Amino acid sequence: MGYHEQYSHYVGMIEETIEKLMPQTEEVFSKEGAMPKLLCESMRYSLLAGGKRIRPVLLLACCEMLGGDIEQAKVPAAALEMVHTYSLIHDDLPGMDDDDYRRGRLTNHKVYGVGPAILAGDGLLNYAYESLLANAVDYPHNLEGHMRAAKAIANRAGVCGMIAGQSIDLSSEHMAPDADRLAYIHTHKTADLLTAPLLAAAYIAGASEEQIAALERFGWCVGIAFQIDDDLLDVEGDAALLGKQTGMDAQRGKMTWPALVGVEAAKERSARLWDEAEEAISCFGERAWFMRGFADQMRMRKS
Amino acid sequence: MGYHEQYSHYVGMIEETIEKLMPQTEEVFSKEGAMPKLLCESMRYSLLAGGKRIRPVLLLACCEMLGGDIEQAKVPAAALEMVHTYSLIHDDLPGMDDDDYRRGRLTNHKVYGVGPAILAGDGLLNYAYESLLANAVDYPHNLEGHMRAAKAIANRAGVCGMIAGQSIDLSSEHMAPDADRLAYIHTHKTADLLTAPLLAAAYIAGASEEQIAALERFGWCVGIAFQIDDDLLDVEGDAALLGKQTGMDAQRGKMTWPALVGVEAAKERSARLWDEAEEAISCFGERAWFMRGFADQMRMRKS
Numbered sequence: 001m002g003y004h005e006q007y008s009h010y011v012g013m014i015e016e017t018i019e020k021l022m023p024q025t026e027e028v029f030s031k032e033g034a035m036p037k038l039l040c041e042s043m044r045y046s047l048l049a050g051g052k053r054i055r056p057v058l059l060l061a062c063c064e065m066l067g068g069d070i071e072q073a074k075v076p077a078a079a080l081e082m083v084h085t086y087s088l089i090h091d092d093l094p095g096m097d098d099d100d101y102r103r104g105r106l107t108n109h110k111v112y113g114v115g116p117a118i119l120a121g122d123g124l125l126n127y128a129y130e131s132l133l134a135n136a137v138d139y140p141h142n143l144e145g146h147m148r149a150a151k152a153i154a155n156r157a158g159v160c161g162m163i164a165g166q167s168i169d170l171s172s173e174h175m176a177p178d179a180d181r182l183a184y185i186h187t188h189k190t191a192d193l194l195t196a197p198l199l200a201a202a203y204i205a206g207a208s209e210e211q212i213a214a215l216e217r218f219g220w221c222v223g224i225a226f227q228i229d230d231d232l233l234d235v236e237g238d239a240a241l242l243g244k245q246t247g248m249d250a251q252r253g254k255m256t257w258p259a260l261v262g263v264e265a266a267k268e269r270s271a272r273l274w275d276e277a278e279e280a281i282s283c284f285g286e287r288a289w290f291m292r293g294f295a296d297q298m299r300m301r302k303s
Numbered sequence: 304m305g306y307h308e309q310y311s312h313y314v315g316m317i318e319e320t321i322e323k324l325m326p327q328t329e330e331v332f333s334k335e336g337a338m339p340k341l342l343c344e345s346m347r348y349s350l351l352a353g354g355k356r357i358r359p360v361l362l363l364a365c366c367e368m369l370g371g372d373i374e375q376a377k378v379p380a381a382a383l384e385m386v387h388t389y390s391l392i393h394d395d396l397p398g399m400d401d402d403d404y405r406r407g408r409l410t411n412h413k414v415y416g417v418g419p420a421i422l423a424g425d426g427l428l429n430y431a432y433e434s435l436l437a438n439a440v441d442y443p444h445n446l447e448g449h450m451r452a453a454k455a456i457a458n459r460a461g462v463c464g465m466i467a468g469q470s471i472d473l474s475s476e477h478m479a480p481d482a483d484r485l486a487y488i489h490t491h492k493t494a495d496l497l498t499a500p501l502l503a504a505a506y507i508a509g510a511s512e513e514q515i516a517a518l519e520r521f522g523w524c525v526g527i528a529f530q531i532d533d534d535l536l537d538v539e540g541d542a543a544l545l546g547k548q549t550g551m552d553a554q555r556g557k558m559t560w561p562a563l564v565g566v567e568a569a570k571e572r573s574a575r576l577w578d579e580a581e582e583a584i585s586c587f588g589e590r591a592w593f594m595r596g597f598a599d600q601m602r603m604r605k606s
C-alpha cells in the first residue's frame with residue numbers, strides 16, 4: 001500500500017471508531033442516561049467536520065511502526081481527535097478568537113449558540129477520558145500501558161500543555177515579540193498535541209525509553225516546524241495580498257517567528273527542524289516509512 | 304471525634320491536597336512547561352472559593368466506611384472538587400446562566416474575563432484527569448481499582464451524566480413542567496456528581512457488588528432530595544418575599560418539583576427520599592455513622 005492509501009485507511013478506521021463511540025442518539029429521558037440528542041448532534045457537528053485527522057493518524061501509524069496491536073489504539077486515536085476538536089470549539093467562542101467560520105463551515109456556537117457550544121466542548125473533552133478509561137478496562141493485560149497512554153494525552157492536553165499554550169497565547173496578544181514566550185506558545189499550543197499520539201502509541205505498544213525519547217524529539221520538531229510554516233504561509237498570503245514582503249503578521253498582532261527573526265531566518269529554522277525530525281526517527285529504519293512520508297507531506301504543504 | 308470535627312478534618316485533608324496539586328506558580332517559559340501564572344491563579348480563585356466540599360468529603364468518608372486506604376482517596380477527592388468547580392465556572396458564563404456573583408464573590412469571568420474563564424474551566428476539568436491518572440500510576444497494586452474509580456467519575460460527570468443534565472436543563476428553560484424531563488435533569492445535573500464519589504471510593508476500597516448498589520441508591524436519593532429541598536427553599540424564599548405561597552418558581556421559569564406537583568407533595572417526596580437514603584446504608588451498620596450524620600445535616604438545612 002502506498003502512503004496516501006495507507007493514510008486513507010487510517011482515516012477510515014478513525015471515523016468508524018468515532019461513529020461507534022458516538023452514534024447519533026434519539027432523545028430518551030431514562031434514568032440510566034442516554035446522551036441528549038442536541039448535545040450529541042452538536043459534538044458530532046464539529047467532530048465530523050472533515051478535519052485531516054493528523055493526530056489520530058499519527059497515533060495509529062506510530063503504534064503499527066512499533067509493532068503494537070492497532071486494535072488497542074483505535075479508541076485512544078478517536079479520543080485524541082475529541083480533545084483536538086473540543087479545543088477548536090472553545091477557541092472559536094466569543095471571548096476567545098470569536099470566529100464565525102472554520103473550514104468553510106459555521107463554527108459550533110454560530111449553529112447551536114454559545115451555551116450549547118461550551119457544553120459541546122466540555123462534553124468532547126470529558127468523553128475523550130470516558131472513552132480512554134473504558135478502553136483501558138477492556139485490555140486488562142495491558143492496563144498499565146493504557147493508563148500511561150491516557151496520562152500522556154492528559155498531560156500534553158493539559159494545564160502544562162496545550163491549555164497552558166492557549167493561556168499564554170491569549171495573554172500575549174499585541175505584545176512585542178519575545179523568543180522565550182513564542183517558543184513556549186508553539187511548544188505547548190501546537191507541538192504538545194502532536195507529541196501526545198506518539199507517546200500514547202509508545203505506551204500502548206510497550207516501547208523502550210530510547211524509542212520514546214526519539215518519538216518525543218520527532219513530535220516536537222514536527223510541531224514547531226509546522227507552526228513556523230503556518231506563520232510563513234500567512235505572511236506570504238498577506239504579502240501576495242498586499243503586494244509586499246513583510247515580517248509582521250498583518251492579521252491581528254499575533255506573535256510569530258517571521259515577525260521575530262524575519263522571513264529568511266524563519267525559513268532556515270523550519271528547514272533545520274524538518275531535517276532533525278527525519279533524523280530523530282532514523283532509528284526505526286524501514287518501519288518508519290509512513291512516518292517519514294507524513295513528515296515529507298507536511299514539509300511540502302502549500303496551504 | 305464528633306460529626307462536625309470529622310467533617311472539618313476531611314475538609315482539611317482536601318484543601319491540603321488541592322494545595323499540593325496546584326500551588327500558586329511563578330511565570331516560567333520553560334519548554335518542560337510550568338503552569339502559567341494567570342491560568343493557575345484563575346483556577347485557584349474558584350477552586351479555593353470556600354465551597355462546602357460536599358463531594359470530596361463524601362469520597363473520603365465513604366472510603367473510610369468501607370475500610371479503604373484514605374491516602375489513596377485524597378487525590379481522587381480533590382479531582383472531583385475540580386470537576387465540580389469547572390462546572391460552576393462554565394455554568395456562570397454568558398451564554399449559560401450569565402451570573403456575576405457566586406457565594407458572594409465575583410464569578411470567574413467577571414474577574415479574569417470570558418476567555419480566561421473558559422480556559423480555567425477547561426484546565427480544571429483536564430487537570431482532574433491528569434491528577435486521577437497520576438495517582439493511579441502511584442498505586443500499581445490497585446491500578447484496576449483506580450482505573451474504575453476514574454471511570455466512574457468520568458461517566459457521572461460526562462455526556463450521559465452531569466453534562467447531559469446541563470444540556471437538557473439549558474434546552475428546557477420556559478418549557479411546561481414535565482415529570483420525565485425534570486427527573487432526568489435532577490438525576491444527571493445534581494445526583495450524578497453526588498453518586499460519583501461513592502462509586503469512586505467503592506472501587507478504590509474494593510467494595511462488593513451489593514455495597515456498590517446500596518451506595519448508588521444512597522447517592523441518588525440524597526441528590527434528588529437535595530434538589531427538591533433546594534427548589535422548596537427557593538419557593539419559600541420567594542413566598543416570604545412576595546407574601547404568598549406559590550408552586551411556581553418565580554425566578555426564571557425554571558422547571559421544579561414544587562411547580563410540577565405542588566409544595567406539599569414535593570415536601571412529602573423529599574421526606575420519603577431522605578428516609579430511603581438512610582435505609583439504603585443501613586447495611587453498613589455502625590460504620591455508616593458519618594454518612595448518616597451527613598444525610599441528617601443535609602436534611603435539616605435551612606438555606
